[in-house]
Amino acid sequence: MQIAFIGLGNMGAPMAVNLAKAGHSVKAFDLSRDAVAKVAGAGCQAAASAEDAVKGAEVVISMLPASQHVEGLYLGRDGAAGLLAHIAKGVLVIDSSTIAAATSQKVAKAAETAGIGFIDAPVSGGTGGAIAGTLTFMVGGSDADLERARPLLEKMGANIFHAGAVGAGQTAKICNNMLLGILMVGTSEAIALGVANGLDPKVLSEIMRRSSGGNWALEKYNPFPGVHENAPASKGYAGGFGTDLMLKDLGLAQENAIATRASTPLGGMARAVYAAHSLAGHGTEDFSSVIKMLQKK
Numbered sequence: 196m197q198i199a200f201i202g203l204g205n206m207g208a209p210m211a212v213n214l215a216k217a218g219h220s221v222k223a224f225d226l227s228r229d230a231v232a233k234v235a236g237a238g239c240q241a242a243a244s245a246e247d248a249v250k251g252a253e254v255v256i257s258m259l260p261a262s263q264h265v266e267g268l269y270l271g272r273d274g275a276a277g278l279l280a281h282i283a284k285g286v287l288v289i290d291s292s293t294i295a296a297a298t299s300q301k302v303a304k305a306a307e308t309a310g311i312g313f314i315d316a317p318v319s320g321g322t323g324g325a326i327a328g329t330l331t332f333m334v335g336g337s338d339a340d341l342e343r344a345r346p347l348l349e350k351m352g353a354n355i356f357h358a359g360a361v362g363a364g365q366t367a368k369i370c371n372n373m374l375l376g377i378l379m380v381g382t383s384e385a386i387a388l389g390v391a392n393g394l395d396p397k398v399l400s401e402i403m404r405r406s407s408g409g410n411w412a413l414e415k416y417n418p419f420p421g422v423h424e425n426a427p428a429s430k431g432y433a434g435g436f437g438t439d440l441m442l443k444d445l446g447l448a449q450e451n452a453i454a455t456r457a458s459t460p461l462g463g464m465a466r467a468v469y470a471a472h473s474l475a476g477h478g479t480e481d482f483s484s485v486i487k488m489l490q491k492k
């Protein structure tokens with residue numbers, strides 16, 4: 196299949212490469228030339244622009260940071276036409292970025308008017324899952340569009356859930372990430388407390404992992420350096436899932452909670468913790484670096 200892939204960051208790059216490895220023809224674009232060069236060396240074709248990438252594409256996949264990037268790309272910004280004007284009728288757009296459900300719905304509506312299919316398909320599983328091709332996809336869209344996307348999603352992920360109509364994938368994703376943001380702060384607090392009492396972080400983490408406090412961070416993504424060799428914490432908190440991206444997701448959850456009058460006290464508190472951590476200069480570090488603000492100096 197001829198695929199256009201736009202957004203080749205920590206997640207997009209390995210996802211695009213997995214599609215190329217599966218035998219698809221992937222024309223890839225990112226605003227960063229280095230990011231394009233990296234995937235071009237791993238089986239994808241380099242596109243000169245987003246418009247170039249979508250020429251002849253049967254499916255367009257995007258993996259961008261936030262709502263404004265997705266809306267700007269597809270619908271245009273500063274009066275310029277968006278990418279939808281360059282995508283052929285009948286093509287399917289799969290947006291895997293984590294963005295506001297309302298933005299997914301806005302782009303989907305414009306796509307429909309142009310005769311283009313659209314699903315929101317945000318993911319979970321981290322960069323490790325993106326590299327291994329074991330992501331979880333949370334899809335919002337029609338049955339028919341999901342079935343068209345499924346063979347491609349299966350090359351990038353191990354679990355595919357149909358959450359509902361367009362936007363529902365995003366709603367599921369922000370519920371998940373609100374929980375993840377909370378549990379990373381909680382896990383960091385517990386480890387920092389143990390370490391302040393002289394416990395070995397590796398031993399304590401293993402005790403909690405096998406006890407009632409067990410969670411994904413303790414399984415795969417320990418915030419304390421050296422506990423998990425492949426976790427961002429052991430690589431100077433580089434790569435992974437940026438603090439500012441987590442802050443964006445917790446903001447989306449709070450906006451949603453305000454709109455639906457839901458009570459999400461810990462989600463609100465977690466957002467405040469990551470906001471302070473970002474302001475202290477850690478916005479581009481992996482979100483597990485939040486342990487730094489909870490540790491004794």
Ligand code: NAD
Nearest residue numbers: 202203204205206207225226259260292293321322435436
């Ligand atoms: P990232 O910042 O590493 O990558 C984003 C890429 O998009 C960058 O390379 C940037 O240059 C590019 N970009 C921005 N605007 C563009 C445009 N108009 N055209 C082309 N390229 C453009 O981010 P990431 O970690 O890969 O995350 C991407 C999305 O996936 C975010 O919405 C994030 O919340 C979500 N997500 C991330 C993780 C993770 O572990 N990193 C996990 C699940 C979901």
